[in-house]
Amino acid sequence: MASATIISTLHLSDRPSLKPETIIHAHAIEDEYQKWRPRFHVMPIKGWMNDPCAPGYDKQRGLYVLSFQWNPKAAVWGNMSWGSATSKDLVTWTISDTPSMIPDTQDPCGVFTGSLIPDSTDVFYTSAHQLPISYHLPYTHGMEKLHHASSSDSGKTWRKNGTVLAGPPEGLDVTGWRDPFVGPWAEMDRARGVQSGSSWYGMLSGGIRHTTPTVFLYSVQPDDPTNWTYLSCLTDVGLHFEPSRWTGDYGVHWEVASVVTLRDQHQKSRDIIILGAQGLVEDDIADEVPLSTNNTSMWLTGKVQPDATMIWQHGGALDHGCCYAANGFHDPVTKQFILYGWIFEEDLPQTLVDEQEWSGCLSIPRVLSLRSYQNVTALHSNIEDITCFERTPSEELTGFDVSVLTITPDPRLKQLRRGRLPMKFTKPHAQLECRLTFNVQDSAVGFELQHSATEKTTVTFDPQTETMTVDRSLSSYKSGVVKTSKSAPHTLFRYSDGRIEHLEFVVYYDTSVVEIFANDRTVLTTRVYPESGACIAVEPCSSTKPTHCEIWTLGSATTWYQSAT
Numbered sequence: 001m002a003s004a005t006i007i008s009t010l011h012l013s014d015r016p017s018l019k020p021e022t023i024i025h026a027h028a029i030e031d032e033y034q035k036w037r038p039r040f041h042v043m044p045i046k047g048w049m050n051d052p053c054a055p056g057y058d059k060q061r062g063l064y065v066l067s068f069q070w071n072p073k074a075a076v077w078g079n080m081s082w083g084s085a086t087s088k089d090l091v092t093w094t095i096s097d098t099p100s101m102i103p104d105t106q107d108p109c110g111v112f113t114g115s116l117i118p119d120s121t122d123v124f125y126t127s128a129h130q131l132p133i134s135y136h137l138p139y140t141h142g143m144e145k146l147h148h149a150s151s152s153d154s155g156k157t158w159r160k161n162g163t164v165l166a167g168p169p170e171g172l173d174v175t176g177w178r179d180p181f182v183g184p185w186a187e188m189d190r191a192r193g194v195q196s197g198s199s200w201y202g203m204l205s206g207g208i209r210h211t212t213p214t215v216f217l218y219s220v221q222p223d224d225p226t227n228w229t230y231l232s233c234l235t236d237v238g239l240h241f242e243p244s245r246w247t248g249d250y251g252v253h254w255e256v257a258s259v260v261t262l263r264d265q266h267q268k269s270r271d272i273i274i275l276g277a278q279g280l281v282e283d284d285i286a287d288e289v290p291l292s293t294n295n296t297s298m299w300l301t302g303k304v305q306p307d308a309t310m311i312w313q314h315g316g317a318l319d320h321g322c323c324y325a326a327n328g329f330h331d332p333v334t335k336q337f338i339l340y341g342w343i344f345e346e347d348l349p350q351t352l353v354d355e356q357e358w359s360g361c362l363s364i365p366r367v368l369s370l371r372s373y374q375n376v377t378a379l380h381s382n383i384e385d386i387t388c389f390e391r392t393p394s395e396e397l398t399g400f401d402v403s404v405l406t407i408t409p410d411p412r413l414k415q416l417r418r419g420r421l422p423m424k425f426t427k428p429h430a431q432l433e434c435r436l437t438f439n440v441q442d443s444a445v446g447f448e449l450q451h452s453a454t455e456k457t458t459v460t461f462d463p464q465t466e467t468m469t470v471d472r473s474l475s476s477y478k479s480g481v482v483k484t485s486k487s488a489p490h491t492l493f494r495y496s497d498g499r500i501e502h503l504e505f506v507v508y509y510d511t512s513v514v515e516i517f518a519n520d521r522t523v524l525t526t527r528v529y530p531e532s533g534a535c536i537a538v539e540p541c542s543s544t545k546p547t548h549c550e551i552w553t554l555g556s557a558t559t560w561y562q563s564a565t
Contacts, residue, residue, distance in 0.1 A: 032355040035533050036512035039431055040416055040557035041343070043361035044083045045097045047072045051179075051256060051325040052340040052362050053082060054123045056116040057332055058154045064090050065121075065155040066340065068362060069113060072099055075359040076350070079103065080110030080128065084155045090331075090338070090365055091415045092557050101125075101149065101158045112144070113179040113256055115327065117225050118200065122150045124164065124180040124225075135175035135207060135253035136283040141167040144178045146204065148226055168206070168216060169230045175207035181258040182220050187271050191304040202228050205275065207253040212236045213277065215257045217308055231308040234273075235300075240280075243387040246489050247316045248296060252279030256325045260337050264370035264403060270301045270390070272368070272405065273310070274318065274339070276325050290346040290482065292322040297341055299405060301390075316388030318407065320488035321470075322346055323363050323515075323525035338410060339366045343513060347527045349480035363525065364508055364515060365410040371520070375399040376493040379440075379463050379500070386491065398496050406520040409506060416554040423549060428534035431554035434507040436538075436546040440492060440500055445544040449509060450537040451475065451530030458541050459516060461503055466491045468518055475528040490522040502547070509535060510554075 043049060053067040063086045070083035081099035101111045107127040114125025130143035146165040149158040168177035181203040189196050202218035215234040221227040242249040255276040263269045277296045279286065286294050300315030318326050319341060328339035345359040353359050375394040377383050383391055383400050390403040417433065438445045438461075446460030458471040468490040472483040492501040506517040511533045516524045538551055 032352075033357055036348075036356065036529050037358065038361050038510040038513050040091075040413075040510055040554060041361040041364065041513060042066060042068070042085050042093050042095065042340075042558060043358065044068070044070050044072065044095060045560050046075070046357045047359070048075050048077055049083065049358075049360045049362075050077070050342045051113040052327040052342060053114050053125070054116045054155065055327055055338065055340055056329045058086075058121060059332065061154055063088060063154050066093070066362070067100060067114075067123075067155050068342075070099060075353050075357055080112060082111055082125075082158070086154050086156070089412060089415065090410060091412050093559070095558055095560050096156060097560050100151075100156055101160070103128075104160075106160050106162065107147065109143075113325070113327075114149075115179075115181045115258065116329065118183050118222075120225075121152070121154070122148065122225070123158070124148055124182060124202075126178040126180065127163070133176065133178075134286075135279055136286055139174055139176065139209075141170075143167075144176070146180055146228070164226045165228055168204070172233075173209040174216075175209050175213075175253045176255070177204050177206045177216060179205045179256045181256075182225060183259065184222075185259055185271065186261065187304050188308065191306050192308055193306065197222070200225065201259070203234070203257050203259065205254045205257040207279075208233065210239070212238050212241075213250060213252055213254040213279070215254060215273070215275070234308070234310050235302075235312060236309070237312050241312070243314075244385060246381075246385070246389075247314070247387045248298060249277065249280050250298060250300075251277035251296070254278065256327055258328065260328065260330075260368065262337065262368060262370045262405075264372045266372055268370070268372065268403065270370060270403070271304065271310075273300050273302075273315075274326050274328065275299070290322075291324065291344045292346060295324045296320075297324050297326045314387050314390055316405070317488070317523075319363075319523045319525050321486050321523075321525035322527060323523075328368065337368045339368050339407070341366075341525075343525055343527070345527070347482035348529065352478070352480065361513065364413060366523075367406075367408045367410050369406050369408075371404055371406045373402045373404070373493055375496045376402055378491040379466055379494065381466060381491060396496060399494075402493070404521050407523050408517060408520050409508060409515075413508070416557055417552040418555050419553050421551040421553055423539055423551065424537040425535070428532055428536050429553045430511045430534040431556070432507070432509040432535060432538070433550075433552040433554055434505070434509070434538055435548070435550040436505045436507075437548040438503040438505075438544060438546050440503045443544065444542060445503065446541045447505070447546070448537075448539050448541045449507075449514070449528075449535050450539060451528070451535055452532050455530040455532070457514065457528050459505065459507070460541060461490060461518070463492070468516075468522060468524060470514070470516065470524060470526050472526065472528055476530050478529055478531065481529050486524055486526050488518075488522050488524045490518050492519065508554075
């Protein structure tokens with residue numbers, strides 16, 4: 001590329017020319033394009049976006065790469081292409097204003113989700129050959145194909161290399177077969193009795209109709225990654241498997257499945273299957289309800305078997321809100337596993353979505369890890385009933401040793417900090433990081449994001465019901481905006497000496513996006529659409545004040561470029 005024009009977020013009337021001098025600050029404009037547009041979340045310049053694709057790190061260029069599903073032509077699903085973004089630090093991103101892959105004769109109905117091949121800049125992706133595709137519609141063999149593509153410029157463009165697999169295994173009545181992942185899996189090598197590292201494992205997500213959601217597992221040759229051999233349906237949990245409210249419903253169909261091996265602070269390892277569960281409601285209303293009602297990002301872990309299957313042991317939700325299709329990678333710089341998800345624009349009526357000309361964004365980068373706690377119990381629930389925890393009786397016999405999956409904002413996001421704020425601001429701020437700690441006894445505690453004198457979003461934790469709730473009823477007075485409350489099960493640990501774990505909130509607010517992390521293990525993402533697109537204060541919503549509070553105003557983190565013509 002000979003030259004490029006770098007721009008920040010821009011005014012509607014100037015978008016076609018993409019002039020670099022057109023720079024508009026977050027809360028200084030009422031233009032519909034700008035009004036609720038996030039500033040530090042990855043998203044395309046316009047149009048519809050959904051799943052993150054092929055996140056990773058280009059070692060040769062020292063760049064993080066991140067692609068995403070994108071319709072550059074309209075703010076609705078369709079014309080599925082890939083967009084691309086690169087970053088030197090995983091915080092500030094350069095996002096192309098032109099697609100990196102588009103539908104063509106090889107992919108006539110769309111370029112769907114994919115992932116990087118280990119130790120390369122090549123990808124596998126799903127090539128759509130017939131529409132519509134849905135778990136509750138009949139499936140035609142060949143409507144989804146596994147394709148391979150290569151890039152020599154950190155994902156800005158791709159060379160398509162054709163078909164690897166033309167469809168799912170014969171003889172299976174599948175609900176879908178898409179979203180490829182490939183990588184090593186040491187425990188599966190051991191269970192199958194094959195030499196360590198002699199095989200990679202490919203995953204395609206879907207389900208067996210009227211039977212179970214599942215992952216179609218393949219053996220992949222590391223020296224020839226286009227050589228896939230079918231092994232098994234990895235899991236058979238059954239339809240609507242819901243061990244408890246602490247885990248949630250695994251639905252009838254899965255998407256975007258992958259596997260990662262994580263270790264806790266004592267080097268105890270577990271294999272975590274990351275997946276998107278679909279089909280949480282009846283088929284006849286599946287296309288009518290909000291996306292987050294029928295789609296949830298989830299995880300599970302279990303016992304790997306010699307026949308290349310896995311028996312479920314425990315699991316739960318990666319996010320209890322509107323963040324879905326999680327896709328991640330091992331960061332060679334930090335040695336951590338980084339996860340992104342797609343944040344829906346589900347709460348705006350389509351007329352308002354059309355006016356702003358964009359729909360959806362990606363989440364902030366999240367770090368996935370394991371953490372162990374010794375000799376603890378839960379606030380009120382029997383900890384043996386909390387099926388998202390791995391728990392064993394403690395040697396002290398008064399509590400349990402518990403292992404939990406932790407999900408935290410990537411600490412590099414602190415680079416966005418521009419200044420510390422008091423709880424009441426002197427002017428509105430549209431990008432915030434908030435950290436609040438509470439001592440919890442018997443009563444509910446929480447805080448308000450005050451958007452104006454009449455608009456607010458309230459976050460509470462009720463220790464009696466062990467529930468975190470986001471009350472959005474007063475978050476906007478715009479007609480047609482969905483403002484239903486969102487909730488998630490959450491508990492605190494009781495230690496053997498009688499102390500109760502502090503309640504710790506970390507919140508990232510970005511104009512219309514709210515990502516809430518509670519005690520590093522419960523996440524709830526939601527959207528709010530206040531008229532100001534900002535906050536004027538962060539205040540406690542009960543008589544219990546936080547014992548610690550940090551509020552930071554944050555800067556923007558995205559730029560776009562356009563090739564010179």
